[in-house]
Amino acid sequence: MELVISNLSKTYSNGVRALNDVSLTIPQGMFGLLGPNGAGKSTLMRTISTLQDADFGSISLDGIDVLKDKQTVRERLGYLPQDFGLYPRINAETMLDHIAQMKGVGNSGERKELVASLLNKVNLYKDRKKGLGTYSGGMRQRFGIAQALVGNPSLIIVDEPTAGLDPSERNRFYNLLSEIGENTIVILSTHIVEDVNTLCSNMAIICMGEVLMQGKPKDGLAMVDGKIYQKSIEKSDLDQYRQDYNLISTKLIAGKLSLRIESEEDPGNGFEPSPADLEDVYFSFISKKVDPITL
Template sequence: MEKHPSGLRIRNVSKKYANGVQALRNVSLDIPPGMYGLLGPNGAGKSTLMRTLATLQEPDAGSIYLGHIDVLNHKEAVRQTLGYLPQEFGVYPKASAQELLDYFAILKGVTDRAVRQATTEALLRQTNLWDKRKQKLGGFSGGMRQRFGVAVALLGNPRLLIVDEPTAGLDPVERVRFLNLLSELGENSVVILSTHIVADVAELCTHMAIINQGQILLEAQPLEAVAALRGRIWRTLTDKHALPALEQAHQVVSAKLLSGRTLVHVYSPDRPGPGFEAVEPDLEDVYFSSLAGCFVPVNQPLQAVSVAL
């Protein structure tokens, strides 16, 4: 029935909003247990898919299975084993972390006081918030709030954990601490990391998909996707005014300022011309190549790719 009996199987899911925006177009994915990255720009359809998986909205078409649970038709069964950290979530600023987590544990059905106390302590320690357990949530930093959100999402040992844009707005130290926490969670559960930050996926995920305009452009293992680009990414330093001509002549993957000049990455099976040098690709090249339409067609084996430019 599915590749991963304990994983998530998404087939032909579509969603169109009342304002005419087609948020999802026949999305199909096989998501195994472990850390899975859903990568795409803002407005690509990531949050729509996450809300659908979290049973917060209905798709227009398609099917979703978590193991043998029909997600769309048995929402309560999914919610019993779901942890969800949305992009934005509210807290009671005058409540302490320990008080509010205890309250959420009651809502989750942990009625035994001793069990609840042990559960909340374990989660606050796991998220490195035990020393701050009596501090009011209104005084938490962005990273501390995100870690508290993970603690709430982990109540009940969920089989499916969804985190939507979790590192947006975090400073570098908080981001590293938060990513280290997430990396520990993917051993027994399906953990979906939805983000537009390529480095988050590169550092954490063993499987990934790239989505844009509601369509899956690529589904792959990051290391294999990077390997498939080897020998096809070239770079050159140029002046900003020369960029339009380069874009006309070559398949430009990305361009960014470097020491007052523009560093351009180009996709090409062969050296594009004088002044270009081969560069070892990374996941950022995979991402931008996919968005530019010059990488692996979805659902084709990486080894058998032939790209027509």
């Protein structure tokens, strides 16, 4: 089972080109779509989810034409958008039962078993009678996954799912997504490198509507292995270093800027070699499109 995206393009009426000839092949398992805010991730997710049309290109899910056979896709799709509304006074059990009815589960006994199973899976069964408006951010996200799983989907899309979660809720969410990804295509759209590093066996980096890299995280690491160097400088010296080196990221630590650069050779001048991580891969590609100081 795989999702194949070919030459997908989308330009909005205001002239913004959100997708520019995007092509991706996404296999079963966890797939990370990594990019900064405004990169085109949400546009791509909405297009795959049949919520908007593309100008050009095609999408195929296991032989189904996603852009033409939208109803069939929706029957096989689970979608958790970045922002989704909840009826605050309705409890989780009642809401999931309603969603199951809309998904075609007509038998009340089957729905009851399904709802209980899903709430147990996301560790919300004990809170099933609570109004959704009382849920914490992490509980809301776990409920979002439960509603996305109704109908046993073969494709699940989650858009920025861990933004705003505390570390414990994030870890709980990681474990849940990993379990789901064993038997399903799960697309994780995020700007948080740690999410992809923790969860995904395959990934792509997108910026300004273009795919800059796709493959396994280890493939990306191999591209920058032995090329990353680090140095701390005074903030006032930044402009000169930007001119002299291939700067990919900066971080302010105790009043000084910690620079990371990419270089084929030892740059000297006080730079020290540093082990590459997935964040370096991300910034290496993104900095070719966007000023690294603004990332």
